[in-house]
Amino acid sequence: MNLQALSLHHAISLPSLNPNNSTTLGFRLPSHRGFKVTSVMSPQHTWTQTWKTDVLRLIDETEESLFKTGKFGRFGGVFVPETLITCLNMLLSEFSFCLNDPHFQGELATALRDYVGRETPLYFAQRLTDHYKNSRGEGPEIYLKREDLNHGGAHKINNAIAQAMLAKRMGRRSIVAATGAGQHGVATAAACAKLDMECTIIMGDVDVARQSHNVRLMKLLGAQVKSIKGSFKDATSEAIREWVGDLERKYYLAGTAVGPHPCPAMVREFQSVIGKETRKQAMEKWGGKPDVLVACVGSGSNALGLFHEFVRDEDVRLIGVEAAGTNIDGGTHSATLAKGEIGVYHGAMTYLLQDDDGQIVGPHSVGVGLEYPGVSPELSFLRDIGRAEIHTATDEEALDAYALLCRLEGICPALEASHALAHLGKLCSTLPSGTKVVVNCSGRGDKDIETVFKHQQQKSGGELTTFL
Structure with missing residues (x-):
């Protein structure tokens, strides 16, 4: 990829995008090293040292300027080839119109209710609550936002149906x-089937092997599933290339809150129904707001879906839990916000997992959906200004949390969501009794049963009865 111009504060233009380039679409210097930012802040913008009283001001300023700048503070932007600028501007215009179009909003509300199955319950997990009480019977109250009950088994359908429309x-x-x-x-295959649209889903061969159940389901829903060498980051690059190859006819349906503006804002907006329902349901159940919100963080769609409604409520803690994998200090993890550095990848500036030369480091997590080397620019912003807390959970902790929720509540969570559940073991002992904690159970774990079962078998020395 030939890089001619680069600005840290404005979108860049590239003369062409080579569809045969086998590397990911992180923008490279002529030496093919990644673009790595060590410091881009001027003295008057020390985001990481912002006083607490300034947090809301920064959030408000960012929201006001978002549709003009495409940025969340210093993050985000439109770092793309010139060939995509017109297409992204058209998308931004259509998205902005749909946000205020009663007809579109009415159709979307109907689809979310009658097709997706919203609203999803805010479920009081009594036995899980009791499990984390101390010896005096004190502890927080744990609620699960049941996105696993959506059509398709995850929060992803909220955004997929809206973008397909x-x-x-x-x-x-x-x-x-x-x-x-x-x-x-x-979710995308289902939305396309409903709306009579052609659908191509691209997956890395590593994930095709691990997620054969979902591959079969996508094909039954009428999608063409295209396998390429690599994992999710490689599939994302290939999907963007396919889109660039036929901009007049194809539409790239982003499922994560990453990429060039307006993709992060669009995914967040269509997922924000999660938080809006949570506020309403909390008021109905106990007459107030949640005290703590917990969500797993891969690239950020489910976390922002829950957080966005409460981002200005400073008395509500926002806790994102990343994947610590098997060795957070040795590189086998997906903890981008905890361990990453700033760079440009897939069209936006954000935190990335990269080496000293700026090369992307392959992520790892037992929760396949968390394996992405970047993260939402908005979450990067919220982390930097101190509005969102970032923690991590290991593969083993997530596997154990999955089994625990199965046994105690009869709910089978996705391994991605299990990272958020795993953090409860560290969080609950620090909270006053009666604190209302909401965990986003962002997906159903049918796809992960074999992985969890093998883990439980190994822990029990080959005896399956302890798990069964």
Whole structure:
């Protein structure tokens, strides 16, 4: 990829994008090293040292300027080839119109209710609550936002159906999407079947092997599933290339809150129904707001879906839990916000997992949907200004949390969501009794049963009876 110009504060233009380039779409210097930012802040913008009283001001300023700048503080932007600028501007215009169009909003509300199955319950997990009480019987109250009960088994359908409707309004007939764990692929395939649109889902061969259940389901829903060498990050790059190759007919349906503006804002907006329902349901159940919100963080769609409604409520803690994998200090993890550095990848500036030369470091997590080397620019912003807390959970902790929720509540969570559940073991002992904690159970774990079962078998020395 030939890079001619680069600005840290404005979008860049590239003369061409080589569809045969086998590398990911992180923008490279002529030496093919990644673009790595060590310091881009001027003295008057020390985001990481912002006083607490300034947090709301920064959030408000960012929201006011977002549709003009495409940035969340210093993060985000539009770092793309010139060939994509017009297409992204058209998308931004259509998205902005749909946000205020009663007809589109009415159709979307109907689809979310009658097709997706919203609203999803805010479920009081009594036995899980009791499990984390101290010896005096004190502890927080734990609620689960049951996104696993959506059609397709995950939060992904909220965004997929909305974007597919938007794409059809724009006259696009063919949808292309990338998926890792397969939940976004299933959601996109289902939305395309409903709206009579062509659908191509691209997956890395590593994920195809691990998520065969979802691959079969996507094909039954009428999607063409294209396998390429690599994992989710490679599939994302390939999906973008396919889109660039036919901008007039195809639509790239982003499932994650990453990429060039307006993709992060669009995914967040369509997922924010999660938090809006949570506020309403909390008021109905106990007459107030949650005290703590907990969500797993891969690239950020489910976390922002829960957080966005409460981001200005400073008395509500926002806790994101990343994947510590098997060795957070040795590189086998997906903890981008905890361990990453700033760079440009897939069209936006954000935190990335990269080496000293700026090369992307392959992520790892037992929760396949968390395996992405970048993260939402908005979450990067919220982390930097101190609004969102970032913690991590290991593969083993997530596997154990999955089994625990199965045994105590009869609920089978996705391994991605299990990272958020795993953090309860560290969090609950620090909270006053009666604190209301909401965990986003962002997906159903049918796809992960074999992985968890093997883990339990190994822990019990080959005896399955302890798990069964």
